[in-house]
Amino acid sequence: MAGLKIKKDDTVQVLTGKDRGKDGVVSRVLPTQGKVIVDGLNVAKKHQRATRATMQGGIIDKDMPIPVANVAVICPSGNHVTRVGYKVDTDGTKTRVCKKCGGDLS
Numbered sequence: 001m002a003g004l005k006i007k008k009d010d011t012v013q014v015l016t017g018k019d020r021g022k023d024g025v026v027s028r029v030l031p032t033q034g035k036v037i038v039d040g041l042n043v044a045k046k047h048q049r050a051t052r053a054t055m056q057g058g059i060i061d062k063d064m065p066i067p068v069a070n071v072a073v074i075c076p077s078g079n080h081v082t083r084v085g086y087k088v089d090t091d092g093t094k095t096r097v098c099k100k101c102g103g104d105l106s
């Protein structure tokens with residue numbers, strides 16, 4: 001399977017669900033699941049049981065993975081939502097580009 005078009009540290013906007021319209025920075029990419037984890041988005045409250053290690057239980061916030069199909073990259077050059085394209089240089093180097101303005105996303 002080819003790598004995902006979205007990379008860690010990309011700024012993305014959520015297209016569907018309860019966080020629709022919100023944006024955040026990708027903190028982790030899960031290529032095998034086709035999902036990304038975005039800082040502070042798609043947060044689930046998890047009940048954590050007290051353990052000997054932590055000595056306290058309670059509710060913790062956990063960022064849940066979001067399918068890449070549900071997010072769009074925000075182009076840093078124009079601050080617009082876009083799709084990721086690829087440009088192949090003459091030497092074979094592939095760079096990620098914004099499909100809207102052609103700006104470099106790498």
Ligand SMILES: [Zn+2]
Nearest residue numbers: 075078098101
């Ligand atoms: Zn752009």
